[in-house]
Amino acid sequence: MAHRTADELLKWGIRHAPMNPDGTSSVAQVAADVAAGRRPDLADPGLYEAIMGKSEAQMMQEELAVATDASRATEDRCTALDNFEMLIEQVDNANNMAPMGMWPAVRSLLDADAPEIQSATAWVIGTAIQNNDKAQAAALEHDVLAPLLTLLSSAHSGVQNKCAYALSALLRHYPAAVAQFATAGGWAPLHRALESDNLVLRRKVVFLLTQLVRQTREARSAPAEPEPALPAAAPRDEVPATQQAGVQHPDVAQALADTGLLDVVLDSLLPGRTGPRAYCAGAAARDDEDYAQKATELVLAVLEAEPLPTVLPNPKLAELLQDLEAPAHAPRARALEVDETPLIRYLTL
Structure with missing residues (x-):
């Protein structure tokens, strides 16, 4: 590891105790001495380590x-x-967390x-x-x-x-993780999240679902590439670790329809709705433009899925289109900066 400058020592020292537990100088203490123009104690056994820095x-x-x-x-x-x-x-x-055996400890801290x-x-x-x-x-x-x-x-x-x-x-972009998520009943916690009073969480969840729908479509529409002719000794990690299991992307759009999550999202977007789907901390969720934009983009992504979900809530989708196109002089779709074309195309099929 390269020598650390006084600024670098200060950077690291800000978050550390002034002295090591054994009384020797820490990075922070040496940085403070340097910044104050004091000469560090050359007899301090912790000085060299503090100046040179520990490995990361x-x-x-x-x-x-x-x-x-x-x-x-x-x-x-x-x-x-x-x-x-x-x-x-x-x-x-x-x-390096894996070879250093750190993941079990990190996992335990979630408990x-x-x-x-x-x-x-x-x-x-x-x-x-x-x-x-x-x-x-x-x-x-x-x-x-x-x-x-x-x-x-x-x-x-x-x-x-x-x-x-x-x-x-x-x-x-990890189909095996999405499959495990679905098997573990992951849609239920997302359902609860979309009825919570945490608007930030709702935004994050609809954005996540949009990404899952889109990455499924991208993976399924991508042309199959021939297996490269690799030497027998070629390392397996030339294939991304997230693709090595050979698991196909689950059909997220169909799952959203089957689990009622799409209905939850639509009820949060449509006017005149009541209850926890439509309201968040006492305010209409649809009135938050950031949430409304992200949630509308999720609905549009579902309508661009290939194949389309087998059963969709058509009356609610028609109501959403009507809402997006009103008022005529300044349609809501323009205010939210969304393109309702997939919705129009689906409803006119």
């Missing part, structure tokens, strides 16, 4: 050890998870009693697996899906939001 693998181990130490204060454990999350923003560090720890852990998981097929596969293998689905119904909005983020990262 060492720091990951230390932060995770603090995070999993139930005797430590919740604030300290959350700080450690924050530090850990910053380290695994680097893809190589995220991929912590403190919602702050649950939230910070879900954020760690989401960061580790975001656009990282190897980490996605490792996370699924270590059973993070079930607790994330459970925590999506947490009483704490912060936990809900971070779990939605982690789920989106896990299911992205």
